[in-house]
C-alpha cells in the first residue's frame with residue numbers, strides 16, 4: 001500500500017515539485033500544507049490536483065504548540081502516514097516531533113552532521129570545505145540531527161559562491177529527496 005504523504009512548505013516548493021514529478025509508487029502526496037498563505041508551492045499542488053491547505057501561524061502568536069495542534073488535526077483527519085518537510089520554515093516543538101516520531105522527514109542543504117541550521121552554503125565556503133551537498137534525515141527534537149536516510153555530494157570549485165552552491169545543491173536535492181522518501185516509505 002502506498003504511504004499517504006503530506007508535504008509541509010513555506011515557499012517556492014521546488015522540492016515539492018520533485019516529489020510530485022517522481023514516480024510515486026511507494027508514496028502518494030495527498031495534501032500540501034503551507035503556513036504562508038501566498039507560498040508559490042501551493043499552486044504547484046493545485047496544478048497536480050493535490051489538496052492545498054494553508055494554516056497561518058500568525059494568529060497563534062508565540063504559542064507554537066497551539067499552531068501544531070491545529071496542524072496535527074489537519075494531518076490526522078487525512079490519515080497521513082508520513083510527513084515530508086520541504087522548505088517548511090517553522091521550528092517544530094517536541095510535542096509535534098514526538099507525535100510524528102519516525103514519520104517526519106526533512107531535507108537539509110548540507111552534508112550533515114556538518115552545518116546544521118541556516119546559511120549552510122556560506123559556512124561551507126568559509127570553512128574551506130572541498131565538498132558539499134544535501135541530506136535527507138528523520139526529524140528529532142535536536143535540529144538537523146536525526147537519523148540520516150541519504151546524502152548526495154558534489155565538489156566545491158575555487159570560484160564557487162553561496163549562490164552557485166545553492167543552485168547546484170538544489171539540483172541534487174531534487175534527485176535525492178524522492179528517492180529517499182520512497183525508500184523510507186517502503187520500510188514503514
Ligand code: GRF
Nearest residue numbers: 012013014015087107108109
Ligand atoms: C531547500 O534548500 C531545502 O534544502 C531547505 O529549504 C529549501 C526549500 O526549497 N530545507 P524549495 O521550497 O523546495 O524550493
